[in-house]
Amino acid sequence: MTTGTEQHHEHDWQSREYVDYWIGRDVTRDDERREHLLRMAALLPYEPDAEIRVLDVGAGYGAVSQAVLDTFPNAHVVLHDFSAPMLEHARRRLAQHEGRTSQVMxxxxxxxxxxxxxxxxxxxxxxxxxxxxxxxxxxxxxYADIFTLVKPGGAFLNWELIQQGDTSRAANVRAALVMKQRRLFEETGVRPSLEELAAERERRRPSGGVGRRARRSRPTLMDHLGWLRAAGFDEAECFWRDGSNALIGGYRLSSEA
Incomplete structure (x- = not known):
């Protein structure tokens, strides 16, 4: 999950100690992500027994690669990353698939x-x-670089973080508060108002209202789809979206004029 240009005051992907710490937190979400990763792998336009070669960009500790290897038993996956410690973790995680993976830094x-x-x-x-x-x-x-790597008939699939508009962000916050209100009522019999829950949420924000990870301005869904089309991909799509998470991708035609 590292690409090479992260700001090192936030992440030190070359530090074995930091990577161990980061993975220790992130791996706790593997189970909830698994369904989405398998869905992404299944969108590759090949039969399950196909002997295909797949590149995992920013492979990190190998969660995406594992989904591809499990979906396509005859696939070979090339794991790309900019972090040697990350790739070490991936090698251990995918040890059962020895001979079906290679790594590129x-x-x-x-x-x-x-x-x-x-x-x-x-x-x-x-x-x-x-x-x-x-x-x-x-x-x-x-994205344009990736297009040059994909064979005609192939695909690029990317689970990415995207910028939400103000309306959708507000709707997601309200939905989260409603769910918390319902859960508290079921657990305690007390139903705090949404205003009270919103005030509590504000109090729990990091100092200044913006955490270290920040509300960085990210590209929008339309930005990503536009870049995919500009790169040359056909049928650029958003296959799934949940708040700031989106599964996007594009297919390259089997025959091109």
Missing amino acids: ADLADPAWTQAVGGPVDGVVSGIAIHNLREPELIARV
């Missing part, structure tokens, strides 16, 4: 990163990684 900010992959692939996947590039122009360029 490269910085997506370097246009030559595609050369390290070693030729075209049948599909590319990525999970909550490419947004770390931050610069819209760089993300758009990486």
Whole structure:
């Protein structure tokens, strides 16, 4: 889940100690993410027994790669990342798939990163990684790079964090408060008002109202779909969305004029 340009005052992906700490927290969400990762893998346009080669961009500790390997028993997955400690974790996690994986360490900010992959692939996947590039122009360029790697008939699928509009963000906050109100009533018999719950939520915010991870401005869904189309992908789609999480992707035609 590292790409090469993260700000190191927030993350130190080259530190084995920090990566161990980060994975220790993130891995607790593996079970809830599993269904979405398997859905992403299933969107690759191949039969389950196909002998395909798939690139996982910003593979991190291998959660996305594992879903692909489980979905396609004859697949080979190339795990890309910019963090050696992350790739070490991935190697251990995927030990049961020995012989079906390889690893590439490269910085997506370097246009030559595609050369390290070693030729075209049948599909590319990525999970909550490419947004770390931050610069819209760089993300758009990486999408174009990925297009050059995908064989005709293949696909690029990306579970990404996107910017929510004010209306959808407010709707999601209200839905969360309603669910909390219902849960508290079921557990205690007390039904606090939504206003009270909203006030409590504000009090619990980090100092200044913005956490260290921040409300960074992320590209919108329309930005991502536009970059996919500009890169050359056909049928750029959003297959699933839940708040700031979206599964997006595009397919490359089998025959191109």
